[in-house]
Amino acid sequence: MTRIEKTFDRLAAANEKALVGFITAGDPDTAKSFEIISSMIDNGVDVLELGVPFSDPTADGPVIQRSSARAIKSKMTLGKAKEMVGSIRKKYPDTPVIVFSYYNPIYAYGIENFYGDFVSAGADGVLVVDLPPEESDEMTGKWTGDPLPLIRLVAPTTPDDRMKHIADVSEGFIYMVSKTGVTGSAGLDAQESSGQVARLKQMTRLPVCVGFGISTPADVADMARVADGVVIGSAFERTIENNIEDPDLAGIIGRQTAGYKAATRM
Amino acid sequence: MTQEQYRQYPDEKGHFGPYGGRYVAETLMPALLELEAAFNRFVPDSEFQAELRVMLHTYAGRPTPLYCARRLSDKLGGAAIYLKREDLLHTGAHKINNTLGQALLAKKMGKTKIIAETGAGQHGVATATAAAYFGMECKVFMGVEDIRRQAPNVKRMELLGATVEPVASGTGTLKDAMNEAMRYWVSAIRDTFYVIGSVAGPHPYPTMVRVFQKIIGEEARAQVMETCGRLPDLLIACVGGGSNAMGLFYPFLNDDVAIMGVEAAGKGVETGKHAATLTAGTTGVLHGSKSYLLQDECGQIREAHSISAGLDYPGVGPEHALLKDLGRITYMSVKDDEALKAFETLCRVEGIIPALESSHAVYCAMTEAKKRSTEDIIMVNLSGRGDKDLGIVAGVDEIKAK
Numbered sequence: 001m002t003r004i005e006k007t008f009d010r011l012a013a014a015n016e017k018a019l020v021g022f023i024t025a026g027d028p029d030t031a032k033s034f035e036i037i038s039s040m041i042d043n044g045v046d047v048l049e050l051g052v053p054f055s056d057p058t059a060d061g062p063v064i065q066r067s068s069a070r071a072i073k074s075k076m077t078l079g080k081a082k083e084m085v086g087s088i089r090k091k092y093p094d095t096p097v098i099v100f101s102y103y104n105p106i107y108a109y110g111i112e113n114f115y116g117d118f119v120s121a122g123a124d125g126v127l128v129v130d131l132p133p134e135e136s137d138e139m140t141g142k143w144t145g146d147p148l149p150l151i152r153l154v155a156p157t158t159p160d161d162r163m164k165h166i167a168d169v170s171e172g173f174i175y176m177v178s179k180t181g182v183t184g185s186a187g188l189d190a191q192e193s194s195g196q197v198a199r200l201k202q203m204t205r206l207p208v209c210v211g212f213g214i215s216t217p218a219d220v221a222d223m224a225r226v227a228d229g230v231v232i233g234s235a236f237e238r239t240i241e242n243n244i245e246d247p248d249l250a251g252i253i254g255r256q257t258a259g260y261k262a263a264t265r266m
Numbered sequence: 267m268t269q270e271q272y273r274q275y276p277d278e279k280g281h282f283g284p285y286g287g288r289y290v291a292e293t294l295m296p297a298l299l300e301l302e303a304a305f306n307r308f309v310p311d312s313e314f315q316a317e318l319r320v321m322l323h324t325y326a327g328r329p330t331p332l333y334c335a336r337r338l339s340d341k342l343g344g345a346a347i348y349l350k351r352e353d354l355l356h357t358g359a360h361k362i363n364n365t366l367g368q369a370l371l372a373k374k375m376g377k378t379k380i381i382a383e384t385g386a387g388q389h390g391v392a393t394a395t396a397a398a399y400f401g402m403e404c405k406v407f408m409g410v411e412d413i414r415r416q417a418p419n420v421k422r423m424e425l426l427g428a429t430v431e432p433v434a435s436g437t438g439t440l441k442d443a444m445n446e447a448m449r450y451w452v453s454a455i456r457d458t459f460y461v462i463g464s465v466a467g468p469h470p471y472p473t474m475v476r477v478f479q480k481i482i483g484e485e486a487r488a489q490v491m492e493t494c495g496r497l498p499d500l501l502i503a504c505v506g507g508g509s510n511a512m513g514l515f516y517p518f519l520n521d522d523v524a525i526m527g528v529e530a531a532g533k534g535v536e537t538g539k540h541a542a543t544l545t546a547g548t549t550g551v552l553h554g555s556k557s558y559l560l561q562d563e564c565g566q567i568r569e570a571h572s573i574s575a576g577l578d579y580p581g582v583g584p585e586h587a588l589l590k591d592l593g594r595i596t597y598m599s600v601k602d603d604e605a606l607k608a609f610e611t612l613c614r615v616e617g618i619i620p621a622l623e624s625s626h627a628v629y630c631a632m633t634e635a636k637k638r639s640t641e642d643i644i645m646v647n648l649s650g651r652g653d654k655d656l657g658i659v660a661g662v663d664e665i666k667a668k
């Protein structure tokens with residue numbers, strides 16, 4: 001069983017849903033970033049999405065754009081992110097880590113090198129926002145050996161036949177984008193998103209995690225009722241931005257995490 | 267490879283050999299598939315073609331003349347230089363060929379809102395014009411640096427009823443405007459048509475924009491056959507994203523004609539302050555397609571630099587990347603000060619004020635003409651007029667005077 005499977009099984013047995021936490025590696029710097037990640041996991045993040053910054057994040061709203069810019073300024077690279085994955089793996093042997101980025105940094109790193117390095121560092125999956133199924137074979141086709149699941153996305157615009165195809169080729173879990181917009185867009189339409197999740201759940205036995213525009217524990221509770229996991233991203237980055245000088249930044253993020261985690265307990 | 271193969275691209279997934287494709291977020295994929303289906307259904311249709319032909323003729327001003335720049339050629343003492351006068355089109359650049367085509371397609375698809383990115387403002391103005399023509403709502407994303415240096419075009423877009431959205435992120439230039447247009451499109455995907463201004467972006471844009479721009483080369487080919495009785499020896503066009511260049515080059519790809527694409531060398535390729543993507547870039551993925559890019563070793567996009575906003579872009583259309591690799595087109599670059607020299611020369615010698623983008627191509631033609639015999643014919647795409655650049659040129663004069 002993979003770490004992802006074990007995690008969702010454990011949560012199901014405890015009648016909980018997964019809290020998936022997205023954080024940009026290296027924001028505001030490598031050391032603080034590791035403290036923040038530790039605090040997130042200590043306070044209830046079940047699956048970590050580790051964002052590796054790209055200079056031109058076209059799927060992201062202003063909050064993650066600024067977070068990416070800070071991380072690039074602090075010299076975060078895929079090479080350093082790999083070391084970070086290694087450190088997280090050592091400290092937290094059971095927490096799945098999904099590496100999140102855009103395709104260009106991975107392409108520049110080398111598709112085979114990326115696979116080799118991140119599998120050995122202990123990554124559990126990869127999410128590449130701008131790599132739809134139409135193009136993903138050029139990456140996964142070169143990955144032979146231990147599985148490194150490519151976490152796929154479905155969107156509110158994805159029609160049924162396409163959704164079915166994506167569900168069929170997916171591994172690990174499926175990321176349901178809750179709204180047409182960039183990350184951090186305000187205002188979750190819980191009813192509409194729940195309908196989307198139900199549509200996808202009919203097509204797959206894999207866990208479904210919902211993200212984009214989820215920022216409050218109440219949003220988390222709404223989505224946790226229907227989905228297997230809830231993704232929080234921009235809300236954490238906003239906290240970093242607003243408390244960047246605070247010596248207790250990691251503690252603040254930890255308390256925020258605990259608030260979300262409580263909302264995932266059914 | 268036999269010559270006919272230069273025009274067999276892209277494949278059914280939008281790949282030009284290893285380049286092109288659709289590297290976009292899932293939310294956009296269904297919209298791109300819908301666009302591709304509509305493009306294949308409507309554009310080849312004779313009714314669509316007839317409607318577009320009338321607009322291009324009676325509204326945009328096609329055909330544009332092929333002008334023999336005799337005084338310029340005589341002054342240089344070499345090959346004869348012919349200018350394809352896209353600068354004479356309505357709105358002042360080749361961009362209108364594409365925006366009328368895409369807006370007509372948007373109308374057929376039942377879309378009522380259009381958006382665009384713009385660098386020099388020419389594509390923005392051409393999109394705003396098409397929107398006014400069709401009575402559509404229009405929003406144009408433009409970097410704050412470009413708003414500053416191409417102010418007259420901002421005013422024009424506003425007069426035409428478009429909303430100009432300033433983009434302050436990144437370097438405040440074309441790349442950032444395109445980022446922001448893509449972000450906005452994701453949120454407005456259901457009723458909004460994105461009019462991309464060059465042969466860049468995800469499939470089907472590189473093909474669609476080339477299809478709408480190839481009228482430049484089709485006309486020029488017929489015109490040169492009529493006036494000179496033969497094909498030219500050399501074609502030259504500037505390359506930002508590459509649309510005016512593909513437009514001129516495409517109908518000649520299978521002919522025995524040399525072709526040169528001219529990129530912006532800015533302050534010099536060796537200084538790092540340039541936009542010579544094909545000359546100095548490496549393969550990567552930006553704005554939905556794979557092509558050459560200016561980037562660092564970690565895949566972060568580098569700042570481009572050019573005096574001309576329309577060439578100030580760290581990417582280039584995927585078909586150019588392929589044609590470079592196949593050796594069919596030679597790409598070279600021209601510096602800011604060289605483009606300014608060509609700008610001044612064309613103003614004085616021919617009474618034509620060219621866009622700074624097009625001035626790059628003119629400079630290349632001037633150096634190539636000198637190397638060639640008086641029997642040779644060089645055809646240059648004069649992609650736009652320079653009215654929008656008077657502020658920049660005046661600024662350079664002021665600095666020189668100090």
Ligand SMILES: Cc1ncc(COP(=O)(O)O)c(C=O)c1O
Nearest residue numbers: 388464506507508509510576650
């Ligand atoms: C007059 C003119 N020429 C050329 C360009 C560059 O674009 P492309 O390479 O797509 O023709 C621009 C872009 O704004 C332009 O305004």
